[in-house]
Amino acid sequence: MECRLAEHAGFCFGVRRAMETVYKQIEENPETPIYTYGPIIHNDEVVKELLSKGVRAIEDDELDTLDGGIMIIRSHGVPKATEERIKSRGFKVVDATCPFVKKIHRTVEKAGAEGKNVIIIGSREHPEVQGIIGWCSTPFYVIEDISDVENIPFGKDSEIHLVSQTTYNLLKFKEIVDYIEKKGYYINVVNTICNATEERQSAAMELAKAADCMIVIGGKNSSNSRKLYDICSRECANTHFIQTLDDLHLELSKSVGLVGITAGASTPNNIIEEVQNYVRNEF
Ligand code: SF4
Numbered sequence: 001m002e003c004r005l006a007e008h009a010g011f012c013f014g015v016r017r018a019m020e021t022v023y024k025q026i027e028e029n030p031e032t033p034i035y036t037y038g039p040i041i042h043n044d045e046v047v048k049e050l051l052s053k054g055v056r057a058i059e060d061d062e063l064d065t066l067d068g069g070i071m072i073i074r075s076h077g078v079p080k081a082t083e084e085r086i087k088s089r090g091f092k093v094v095d096a097t098c099p100f101v102k103k104i105h106r107t108v109e110k111a112g113a114e115g116k117n118v119i120i121i122g123s124r125e126h127p128e129v130q131g132i133i134g135w136c137s138t139p140f141y142v143i144e145d146i147s148d149v150e151n152i153p154f155g156k157d158s159e160i161h162l163v164s165q166t167t168y169n170l171l172k173f174k175e176i177v178d179y180i181e182k183k184g185y186y187i188n189v190v191n192t193i194c195n196a197t198e199e200r201q202s203a204a205m206e207l208a209k210a211a212d213c214m215i216v217i218g219g220k221n222s223s224n225s226r227k228l229y230d231i232c233s234r235e236c237a238n239t240h241f242i243q244t245l246d247d248l249h250l251e252l253s254k255s256v257g258l259v260g261i262t263a264g265a266s267t268p269n270n271i272i273e274e275v276q277n278y279v280r281n282e283f
Contacts, residue, residue: 079134
């Protein structure tokens with residue numbers, strides 16, 4: 001029996017980089033209190049492990065109660081004012097904002113300096129979009145879906161700079177941009193979609209097509225892991241969704257030739273390896 005790990009399983013580049021930043025800070029600053037501004041990733045095991053090493057995830061309202069230290073900004077990024085507030089409270093800011101997200105901050109900031117209005121395609125409440133909004137200095141408007149195009153508050157003669165949340169669906173993005181252009185708005189489009197999610201999903205789908213059994217590792221509350229599970233289940237009826245190795249109760253018949261494994265964006269490598277080793281050694 002063969003056990004194969006899907007390409008792009010687990011952390012994307014930005015999350016891996018943020019995690020590495022935290023571990024580097026722990027190593028280099030054993031005497032300094034280290035915090036992350038919100039949980040570094042949505043994985044309870046990781047947050048617990050970091051806490052055991054003294055790294056605490058804090059919420060905004062705790063800022064005023066702490067006496068400085070190192071504050072790590074997670075891959076989603078934060079508004080400019082938040083960054084300034086953290087600094088003014090005496091923290092050293094270590095910015096682990098994903099470079100792809102940082103690029104969006106820079107482009108909307110520049111657009112603001114040039115007096116252009118900004119449209120952001122994405123989910124209004126998502127921390128990444130909230131962060132982007134916080135780098136806009138001119139009027140901005142968030143489009144969640146195509147129906148919001150009807151309510152664009154800018155004139156057709158104004159210059160509009162348009163960006164997207166990194167995880168927005170590419171087809172929907174193109175559809176919205178086409179519609180805005182058709183309506184006669186003057187937009188400067190920067191496609192800021194990151195393909196990490198799409199790559200992970202299509203690699204999982206390909207593997208699930210060939211596999212006799214598929215294992216998806218991810219947090220129960222992680223929507224991208226659930227999505228991976230849905231995609232794999234459609235291709236392979238024998239698909240299991242687990243958080244850690246403890247949840248895995250596999251019984252494989254002799255006819256199983258290929259077991260595939262994939263993992264959501266916030267699943268650490270050690271959990272993936274543990275599952276992989278177990279399947280390889282036990283079957
Ligand atoms: Fe990961 Fe892409 Fe988001 Fe960066 S922009 S954190 S690489 S999904």
